[in-house]
Structures are given as C-alpha cells and as structure tokens.
Amino acid sequence: MTRKIFTTSRERWRQQNVNSAFARLRKLIPTHPPDKKLSKNETLRLAMRYISFLVKVLGEQSPQQTGVAAPGNILGLFPQGPHLPDRTLLSDYQVPSPGPSHHIP
Secondary structure, eight states: OHHHHHHHHHHHHHHHHHHHHHHHHHHHSOOSSTTOOOOHHHHHHHHHHHHHHHHHHHHHSOHHHHTOSSTTSGGGOSOSSSOOOSOOGGGGSOOOOOSOOOOOO
C-alpha cells in the first residue's frame, strides 16, 4: 500500500510539472483572443507553427541583420559538426524533486 501511495504522489508531481511547462509555453504563443485556453495538442501544434514562422521571418532577413555567420545554420544555434551541444533548452529549467527517492518496500 505504501508503494502505491508513493507512486501516486510521484505521478501527481510529474503531471504538475508537465502542466506547468505547458502553461509557460502557452504564454509564449500568440493567440486570438489572448486569453484562449489551448489544449496540450493545440499548444504543441501552434508552437511548431510559430517557430516555423519565426525561422522563416529570420531567414528572409540578411545575415548582417540576424548575425548568422553561415547560411543553413539556423540562427547560429547548431554546431557545424555532427555532434549537438551537451546542454539543451530544457536543462535551463530547475525541476524540484518530489522528495527523497529512497526505495519504499
């Protein structure tokens, strides 16, 4: 029974973090009306469209305006070699732990 309680609380903590991340993402996506509540599916689809739109807008500007050194290197974010950097955008977020992670029998 103790394990079920721990598992339930861990899942609740995980779901709260997912919902919090979606709430932050919703604030960054322009919508009309501005207070429209988007589903998770709508949020992800609009985020992808908005990112594509921004990349297109920035791609239409000259390299001097965007500061991009080489064409094809979108916004200068990706290295020229086959390896991606170790840090990701998600690593910038500090997610609190649900509590001690010791083994509960």
